[in-house]
Amino acid sequence: MVEPELGARKIAVLHAVVEEYVRGGEPVGSETIAERSGLGVSAATIRNEMAALEELGYLMHPHTSAGRIPTDAGYRKYVDTLPPGGRLRDAQRRAIAGFFAETMVDLEEVLRGTTQLLSRVTQYAGLAVPPSGSDEPVLRTELVEVGNSLLFLVIGQHGRVDKTMIDRPDGLEDDALALLDRTLSDRFRGKTVADARAEALKAAPTAKPAERTLLLAAADAFGGIQTGAGAHLVLIGGVANLADEAAHWRRETVRRLFEALEHESEMLELLRDVTLLQDVNVTIGGEHPHTRDWEASIVSAPFRAGTTALGTVGVVGPTAMDYVTVMASVRAVARRLSELATEVDA
Amino acid sequence: MVEPELGARKIAVLHAVVEEYVRGGEPVGSETIAERSGLGVSAATIRNEMAALEELGYLMHPHTSAGRIPTDAGYRKYVDTLPPGGRLRDAQRRAIAGFFAETMVDLEEVLRGTTQLLSRVTQYAGLAVPPSGSDEPVLRTELVEVGNSLLFLVIGQHGRVDKTMIDRPDGLEDDALALLDRTLSDRFRGKTVADARAEALKAAPTAKPAERTLLLAAADAFGGIQTGAGAHLVLIGGVANLADEAAHWRRETVRRLFEALEHESEMLELLRDVTLLQDVNVTIGGEHPHTRDWEASIVSAPFRAGTTALGTVGVVGPTAMDYVTVMASVRAVARRLSELATEVDA
DNA sequence: CCCTAGCACTCTCCGGGGTAGACTGCTAAG
DNA sequence: CTTAGCAGTCTACCCCGGAGAGTGCTAGGG
Numbered sequence A, B: 001m002v003e004p005e006l007g008a009r010k011i012a013v014l015h016a017v018v019e020e021y022v023r024g025g026e027p028v029g030s031e032t033i034a035e036r037s038g039l040g041v042s043a044a045t046i047r048n049e050m051a052a053l054e055e056l057g058y059l060m061h062p063h064t065s066a067g068r069i070p071t072d073a074g075y076r077k078y079v080d081t082l083p084p085g086g087r088l089r090d091a092q093r094r095a096i097a098g099f100f101a102e103t104m105v106d107l108e109e110v111l112r113g114t115t116q117l118l119s120r121v122t123q124y125a126g127l128a129v130p131p132s133g134s135d136e137p138v139l140r141t142e143l144v145e146v147g148n149s150l151l152f153l154v155i156g157q158h159g160r161v162d163k164t165m166i167d168r169p170d171g172l173e174d175d176a177l178a179l180l181d182r183t184l185s186d187r188f189r190g191k192t193v194a195d196a197r198a199e200a201l202k203a204a205p206t207a208k209p210a211e212r213t214l215l216l217a218a219a220d221a222f223g224g225i226q227t228g229a230g231a232h233l234v235l236i237g238g239v240a241n242l243a244d245e246a247a248h249w250r251r252e253t254v255r256r257l258f259e260a261l262e263h264e265s266e267m268l269e270l271l272r273d274v275t276l277l278q279d280v281n282v283t284i285g286g287e288h289p290h291t292r293d294w295e296a297s298i299v300s301a302p303f304r305a306g307t308t309a310l311g312t313v314g315v316v317g318p319t320a321m322d323y324v325t326v327m328a329s330v331r332a333v334a335r336r337l338s339e340l341a342t343e344v345d346a
Numbered sequence C: 001c002c003c004t005a006g007c008a009c010t011c012t013c014c015g016g017g018g019t020a021g022a023c024t025g026c027t028a029a030g
Numbered sequence D: 001c002t003t004a005g006c007a008g009t010c011t012a013c014c015c016c017g018g019a020g021a022g023t024g025c026t027a028g029g030g
Helices: A008-024 A030-036 A043-055 A072-080 A090-101 A107-122 A174-188 A193-206 A209-227 A239-246 A251-262 A264-276 A323-345 B008-024 B030-036 B043-055 B072-080 B090-101 B107-122 B174-188 B193-206 B209-227 B239-246 B251-262 B264-275 B323-345
Strands: A125-129 A138-146 A149-156 A161-167 A235-237 A281-284 A296-305 A308-318 B125-129 B138-146 B149-156 B161-167 B235-237 B281-284 B296-305 B308-318
Touching: A008 A030, A008 A043, A008 A072, A030 A043, A072 A281, A072 A323, A090 A107, A090 A323, A107 A125, A107 A235, A107 A308, A107 A323, A125 A239, A125 A264, A138 A174, A138 B138, A149 A209, A149 B149, A161 A209, A161 B161, A174 A193, A174 A209, A193 A209, A239 A251, A239 A308, A239 B239, A239 B251, A251 A264, A251 B239, A264 A296, A264 A308, A296 A323, A308 A323, B008 B030, B008 B043, B008 B072, B030 B043, B072 B281, B072 B323, B090 B107, B090 B323, B107 B125, B107 B235, B107 B308, B107 B323, B125 B239, B125 B264, B138 B174, B149 B209, B161 B209, B174 B193, B174 B209, B193 B209, B239 B251, B239 B308, B251 B264, B264 B296, B264 B308, B296 B323, B308 B323
Parallel strands: none
Antiparallel strands: A125 A235, A125 A308, A138 A149, A149 A161, A281 A296, A296 A308, B125 B235, B125 B308, B138 B149, B149 B161, B281 B296, B296 B308
């Protein structure tokens, strides 16, 4: 950092302001901080510190005679200077442990439950990004006749199933179809979706007409899996909690937030970067291009099987959020998910 | 009806009040109605009619010197006395036609698009209930080895695919598995999901241990498909529009609404009855047990393939909703969906 | 040099009072 | 049965003044 380290007491004051504001939702004054921060200095001293913090852009003033509230930068500083290893309340710890004690096999189902779990534990909304499937090797593919069309199934090594409808090429006999079914499956087995797509595109030009059509359709299908078409890109749970918070927000903010939540690909982009990071990540207010003018924050963490990143879980809530608890919850859930995934994978 | 038919002019006044209130969102007075209803009577006469309508429970008074607003019963009467065959604006008609001009094969994908379409056209939120799958005959089943577990796939005659993970029974050889795969598929082919489940349960007691385990697991899987476990029971689109409306509502109402939307099974129950009805159905405010204290209404209509009911589409919005447009939109979309489904099915 | 007490100042929030305006309900006449 | 007129009622709004909260500044003390 170029910026000189903030004095320890300024940090302490900032923390106190953030925590008090999150607790009460109202601007906090120097007196309150002096009483509750345990710093043992007078309100006047706190006032000086707060003025300095305001000068630095970490706090702001709704009006002259009101207390201070944190700016986005203030929350950022707060989060960045948080002591590592936040605590969870027992009830929360138990809720999380209990959830993962139930055995569930289908990952998407687990993740759906996870969003509910996170929303219950944190009182905000839970998010989860399932693995994209592009990296899951193909276990086999299958071509099934359905009515006048064909159903192309791609089954992944971990049990993921994707289906795509494709037109039946003209003049394709039933036995030729059965043969092609086996040929295709053998051709793609063990490849990742991306490789399978490449393989299909490579093989197409030299194949016979009927097969060529199918190979191209298969390539499309693999492409669709890669981009997540048809699948749920982002799972969301506990929206009702957000609706409660939303009562305090500006009307326009609420609309933007819900639009973003619904526009999954935008959300995904926001969360995707996180998959690459080690631990819990926090996006505050308008820090990200996609969150301009938000009064919301996202806390997210990746989960993995072994060392391969699988997906992301997280929480959306107001910028004035109880970061300590939320970060601890998200971390705990991501860790449990990783254990679960690693275990199943082994 | 036992109740004597309301006089034609009372109906006209009620319609005028509802429409004016929906347009402006504010209580409407006798003067406004006298001017715009085109009835050619004075405000005093309107006042008498309004007093009568209030006596009958169709209108209410926020306070003495305010205009009238419709009660839930008032909206109900309004909807029930609406002339048949509402008009759509050209832009809306075109949006709907345009959407269905694109060819899409996967029904769930179409329905997801439909919710967006409805929300765009009506400015409220769109709903869709996909076919439950219980009635779709089984085309084939498949048992795939995935890691240490088995993946049980059920493929329906119209291309529906359901997957369930089941534990691999101890001491089951690979070739025995392959055999069982074929046996099971033959056993269930052509049966509806409910029948397949019964069949599995019937056959289980007399089967060999390994097969018995699998049959029971299969029965569970069919049971899961029947109850819709794992699948999306209700698709929702355009929630952001609702969030906008929600700004006017009581805080508690907003929470209840979002909770209901998220609690899919409750929503489903609300919409399921509709599937049996012929045409557009409207649930206003707290008319249904699940909508106590709502300030929201649901407009929904079933869609079919030929004569078999498939599912439902609809719109959720405030009770003060533009029923004419919404009903026309929902009707148009349901009709188009039915055409599409009937055509594909043929 | 930093901290603290004290103080003047500013600005919001809240309640009161008074007014304008919107509708109604009633009455009496057509 | 309809209508004009009118008195009555209630809200929404504005303005005002006081209370309270919290600040910034200054001067004195460790």
